[in-house]
Amino acid sequence: MASKSSSPWWITLLGWLVAGLLCFPIFWMFITSFKTEVAAVATPPQLLFKPTLENYADIQARASYFTFAWNSVVISLGATILALVLAIPAAYAMSFFPTKRTKGTLVWMLSTKMLPAVGVLMPIYILAREMGLLDTRIGLVIINTLINLPIVVWMIYSFFKEVPKEILEADRMDGASTWQELRHVLLPLALPGIASTALLSIILSWNEAFWSLNLTTFDAAPLTSFIASFSSPQGLFWAKLSAASTLAIAPILIFGWISQRQLVRGLTFGAVK
Amino acid sequence: MAASVVSRPQQKTTAPAGLLVAPAIIALVLWMVVPLAMAIWFACQRYNLLSPDNREFVGVQNFVYVLTDSSLWISIGITLMLVMSVLVITIGLGTLLAVLFNQEFAGRGVARVLAISPFFVMPTVSALIWKNMLMHPVNGLFAQVTRGLGLGAIDWFADLPLLAIIIIVSWQWLPFALLILLTSIQSLDTDQMEAARMDGANALALFRFVVLPHLSRAIAVVAMIETIFFLAIFAEIFVTTAGGPGLATTNLAYYIYLKALLEFDVGGASAGGLIAVVLANIIAIFLMRSVARNLDT
Numbered sequence: 323m324a325s326k327s328s329s330p331w332w333i334t335l336l337g338w339l340v341a342g343l344l345c346f347p348i349f350w351m352f353i354t355s356f357k358t359e360v361a362a363v364a365t366p367p368q369l370l371f372k373p374t375l376e377n378y379a380d381i382q383a384r385a386s387y388f389t390f391a392w393n394s395v396v397i398s399l400g401a402t403i404l405a406l407v408l409a410i411p412a413a414y415a416m417s418f419f420p421t422k423r424t425k426g427t428l429v430w431m432l433s434t435k436m437l438p439a440v441g442v443l444m445p446i447y448i449l450a451r452e453m454g455l456l457d458t459r460i461g462l463v464i465i466n467t468l469i470n471l472p473i474v475v476w477m478i479y480s481f482f483k484e485v486p487k488e489i490l491e492a493d494r495m496d497g498a499s500t501w502q503e504l505r506h507v508l509l510p511l512a513l514p515g516i517a518s519t520a521l522l523s524i525i526l527s528w529n530e531a532f533w534s535l536n537l538t539t540f541d542a543a544p545l546t547s548f549i550a551s552f553s554s555p556q557g558l559f560w561a562k563l564s565a566a567s568t569l570a571i572a573p574i575l576i577f578g579w580i581s582q583r584q585l586v587r588g589l590t591f592g593a594v595k
Numbered sequence: 596m597a598a599s600v601v602s603r604p605q606q607k608t609t610a611p612a613g614l615l616v617a618p619a620i621i622a623l624v625l626w627m628v629v630p631l632a633m634a635i636w637f638a639c640q641r642y643n644l645l646s647p648d649n650r651e652f653v654g655v656q657n658f659v660y661v662l663t664d665s666s667l668w669i670s671i672g673i674t675l676m677l678v679m680s681v682l683v684i685t686i687g688l689g690t691l692l693a694v695l696f697n698q699e700f701a702g703r704g705v706a707r708v709l710a711i712s713p714f715f716v717m718p719t720v721s722a723l724i725w726k727n728m729l730m731h732p733v734n735g736l737f738a739q740v741t742r743g744l745g746l747g748a749i750d751w752f753a754d755l756p757l758l759a760i761i762i763i764v765s766w767q768w769l770p771f772a773l774l775i776l777l778t779s780i781q782s783l784d785t786d787q788m789e790a791a792r793m794d795g796a797n798a799l800a801l802f803r804f805v806v807l808p809h810l811s812r813a814i815a816v817v818a819m820i821e822t823i824f825f826l827a828i829f830a831e832i833f834v835t836t837a838g839g840p841g842l843a844t845t846n847l848a849y850y851i852y853l854k855a856l857l858e859f860d861v862g863g864a865s866a867g868g869l870i871a872v873v874l875a876n877i878i879a880i881f882l883m884r885s886v887a888r889n890l891d892t
Contacts, residue, residue: 337706340692341710344712345710347724347729348712367739408618411616427620431619440852443856443864443868445631445637468622468623471623531718532827532848535829546719549717549834550719553726553834579715585774586775594813
């Protein structure tokens with residue numbers, strides 16, 4: 323490991339340069355959110371300016387930002403809770419009482435992720451319309467739950483697998499019922515894993531754009547759709563767009579930073595650890 | 596497999612194991628089967644939401660119509676170009692950056708967090724940052740810099756629309772490739788590296804004969820997962836070019852969207868959707884195989 327501790331100076335420089343470049347668009351957006359609309363489009367671009375918070379006040383006053391933010395919160399939390407409720411019992415059964423079909427079931431669950439959303443756009447749109455779920459939060463909760471369910475089952479399954487079987491067996495000897503076993507022994511042990519699974523599910527639901535754009539108009543529109551409304555050519559509200567975007571991505575950026583490790587496991591279905 | 600042998604005796608004591616899996620399975624079966632069956636049913640009908648009464652069974656007519664539509668083939672070509680370009684960029688750069696971030700340097704942890712951040716930015720936000728603040732032909736930062744240098748400005752979305760989309764999507768997904776490949780590189784056996792170095796292997800040989808073979812599986816996984824997502828790129832096109840100019844950035848997903856929610860052609864959109872499903876499934880077979888192989892280990 324001698325070489326690792328003594329990296330030449332240019333490695334440090336290069337590493338920071340790459341990180342800076344990749345992060346630059348986010349940084350630029352962040353800076354722009356504190357400019358006035360005039361300063362945001364000024365030539366030459368301004369790096370030094372008098373910061374203002376008026377954009378953050380404006381997006382709430384003019385565009386009722388918090389309505390959309392609340393939709394995002396309800397949809398991503400709702401979908402995550404529903405997915406966990408369906409996934410935890412399934413993962414429990416599959417990891418502790420596997421049958422011949424368990425492996426096939428898991429692979430089949432993942433294969434549902436391969437169905438391209440656009441392939442069923444029309445049926446889902448018509449189903450949602452017939453059931454009165456178009457432009458409702460419930461509709462998006464259901465869709466996000468189903469989209470993320472395979473990943474959630476998969477991740478919790480892999481975390482349950484890491485719980486030592488001896489602990490459960492000892493508990494069972496003491497006469498614990500399945501429910502007690504699940505609740506008092508397994509869940510506390512697997513809690514960190516379940517938490518990171520929940521984080522991943524929240525991140526994916528929060529950033530989901532295809533169904534949000536196609537199935538909502540206003541009432542249930544989450545932040546992804548709200549931000550998209552800034553793409554219309556009339557009026558260039560860059561500073562306001564930046565403020566709205568900064569607020570929209572901030573919580574997810576933090577969640578992402580916290581869960582980067584587990585993310586790899588979830589996103590590659592455990593193929594890379 | 597060993598695990599299943601150990602736990603089999605307990606199976607009798609807990610009967611409801613199957614019952615616990617059932618809700619998740621039923622939900623996913625419904626999610627998969629119902630819309631697909633409906634898509635097949637719609638695809639065989641003349642059915643437009645603008646004139647819903649004029650609905651009749653037409654057999655394969657929609658497929659014939661869609662498959663002979665030159666726009667479909669253009670959109671498939673654009674889809675493949677988009678997928679291939681972004682794959683090459685993200686995996687090529689991702690591998691190099693994974694090697695870089697595997698070196699110990701001051702503040703590496705923070706630098707790595709910054710580098711993977713773009714992956715967590717919602718697609719509509721990243722598309723609009725690039726469209727407005729960076730690539731805008733008048734006030735965008737790129738145009739301002741190149742004009743400042745006396746080079747003039749590029750009108751990205753008019754002159755190089757597909758390249759602009761490729762750049763945006765690459766920016767979002769390079770961190771993903773970096774994150775996965777870095778995780779994989781960190782599991783590399785350091786003894787093996789040391790041994791190779793003792794034998795006089797230089798950095799390049801080390802990369803070529805030790806690191807790259809070790810990464811091959813992670814690279815395959817990244818390629819396949821990215822392909823699944825790239826086949827369905829939508830929001831980035833929706834907020835930047837709306838498929839244009841002309842059909843220059845209309846990929847298969849956007850083509851179906853145009854048929855579905857702008858023309859309200861249920862039959863045509865469903866037929867196009869089924870073509871997308873077939874395309875994705877060809878790729879999915881490869882992905883599922885490598886994942887299934889991994890289940891035993």
